[in-house]
Amino acid sequence: MNYKKLLIGVLIGIIVVGIGYFSVHTYANNKVLEKYAAGYEKNRLGDYTKNESDMVIAVYNPPLFQSYTNISISSREKVDLLMWVPLYGGDLSYGIVVTDDEKEQRYEIEVNDHLEVKNPENQEVLKNNEETIQELKAIAKKEWGINL
Numbered sequence: 001m002n003y004k005k006l007l008i009g010v011l012i013g014i015i016v017v018g019i020g021y022f023s024v025h026t027y028a029n030n031k032v033l034e035k036y037a038a039g040y041e042k043n044r045l046g047d048y049t050k051n052e053s054d055m056v057i058a059v060y061n062p063p064l065f066q067s068y069t070n071i072s073i074s075s076r077e078k079v080d081l082l083m084w085v086p087l088y089g090g091d092l093s094y095g096i097v098v099t100d101d102e103k104e105q106r107y108e109i110e111v112n113d114h115l116e117v118k119n120p121e122n123q124e125v126l127k128n129n130e131e132t133i134q135e136l137k138a139i140a141k142k143e144w145g146i147n148l
Helices: 003-036 120-128 130-144
Strands: 048-052 055-059 068-074 079-086 093-100 105-111
Touching: 003 055, 003 068, 003 130, 048 130, 055 130, 068 130, 079 130, 093 120, 105 120, 120 130
Parallel strands: none
Antiparallel strands: 048 055, 055 068, 068 079, 079 093, 093 105
16 A cells, blocks of 8 residues: 555545635634624724623634634623524523622623523522623623523
């Protein structure tokens, strides 16, 4: 068996698979950006942002080998809504980040699609920030049609 032919065949296979993955990833990412980042400005980091009602709305451009991206809404009250968007189909995942400067603590809370906590220990944190969370939900619905 000729090892040069085998090596060339393997290299060509790797190149074809790499180009195929890059093409699919770029296509899927562009579809997500079309859906979620229409009308946003591209910042220096290559992500898309917009200011709305004293909140920063962002759509992040995913790295090459990441199968999801995230969109977020950040409030001045240091309560952020994160939504992970899969590039290749599937349901969104949600999280809320609350930064408490007085306690010098940050809560990263996984929630369901109705923004209900999965871990009951964090219920009080969400309850204390209910008004801001309602504002975040309203912006998510207005911007992307996401009913939470």
